[in-house]
Amino acid sequence: MNILKTSLFTSLFSLSVLGVSIHGQAAEPVSPVQQKQVAGYYQYPFGNLQITALLDGTNYLPKALFKDIPPVQADQILKKYYIDQAKGIQTSVNAFLVNTGSTLVLVDSGASSCNGPNFGSVLTNLKAAGYRPEQVGAILLTHLHADHVCGISNNGVANFPNATIYISQPEMDFWMNPKSVESLPQQRRASFTNTVDKIKNAIAPYQSKNQLKTFKVGDKIQNFNVVSSAGHTPGHFGFSLKSQGQEMVFIGDIVHSHSIQFDRPQTAVDFDIDPKKAVDTRLKYFAEYAKQGQTIAAPHLPFPGIGHIYSTDSKSYQWIPVHFKD
Numbered sequence: 001m002n003i004l005k006t007s008l009f010t011s012l013f014s015l016s017v018l019g020v021s022i023h024g025q026a027a028e029p030v031s032p033v034q035q036k037q038v039a040g041y042y043q044y045p046f047g048n049l050q051i052t053a054l055l056d057g058t059n060y061l062p063k064a065l066f067k068d069i070p071p072v073q074a075d076q077i078l079k080k081y082y083i084d085q086a087k088g089i090q091t092s093v094n095a096f097l098v099n100t101g102s103t104l105v106l107v108d109s110g111a112s113s114c115n116g117p118n119f120g121s122v123l124t125n126l127k128a129a130g131y132r133p134e135q136v137g138a139i140l141l142t143h144l145h146a147d148h149v150c151g152i153s154n155n156g157v158a159n160f161p162n163a164t165i166y167i168s169q170p171e172m173d174f175w176m177n178p179k180s181v182e183s184l185p186q187q188r189r190a191s192f193t194n195t196v197d198k199i200k201n202a203i204a205p206y207q208s209k210n211q212l213k214t215f216k217v218g219d220k221i222q223n224f225n226v227v228s229s230a231g232h233t234p235g236h237f238g239f240s241l242k243s244q245g246q247e248m249v250f251i252g253d254i255v256h257s258h259s260i261q262f263d264r265p266q267t268a269v270d271f272d273i274d275p276k277k278a279v280d281t282r283l284k285y286f287a288e289y290a291k292q293g294q295t296i297a298a299p300h301l302p303f304p305g306i307g308h309i310y311s312t313d314s315k316s317y318q319w320i321p322v323h324f325k326d
């Protein structure tokens, strides 16, 4: 191609890129077909273990769910994080599979069909990652909200037939005690009863086969230490795991937002059963994890929900997600 032809070609190409056809008429704008996202699993080697983050789904939370934060401040934080407020605050539901070499341990299980069509992909993603549900030997539940417990079953059938389910004793006591509802404000009671029904359905196939155990402070489940972190729910726990000198903590729902609750950790969320205690718990563990540098796995931080907590002043925090590694 000589110089003249090259420049003519370049000009025509530029025009067509600008949406002008070579005949001088505007070209029809073409929208690309929206492709399906890649499978929602992420492999993370930890010590001599293999952690697989499993995405259950994503959805949007209304800003109003975050409590006791001046709207102007909430808007500033959301703007800083480029969060599209028209849709709401995007939130992920993640579960984590730990391959110890001898067994698979699942931490939380997603929502199955309990929370609508955006969720329920943990099982599909576990299979996509190359595992079979029958290989899961234990499931540790941080608490009994539907987005953590429902994924263990589907329509009364256990999704993980060989797994023992572990739930903290205070968490079982709270949800299974018919008197708990009386401690709640009137406007919370219908939702409580609804959640109890979902929990009972989810755990039934395991209970009937004696595959449900409770734990308490000080107990150890396989190599996991249990970490009491009540507030979001009365029997909420995290799980800590060590391998080759490193520690990873599966923190559960001590945080729901990588933006508002990191910049301003004293912000409660509407799902907290005891908001004040939930805030105290977050402040306590954020300070500890920022200081000691544990690797964090969180169900509601952006997928894969694995990273570290950073702070320069122990007042506001920053979520440092892991970097994609192939």
Ligand SMILES: [Zn+2]
Binding pocket: 145, 147, 148, 253, 299, 300
């Ligand atoms: Zn949750």
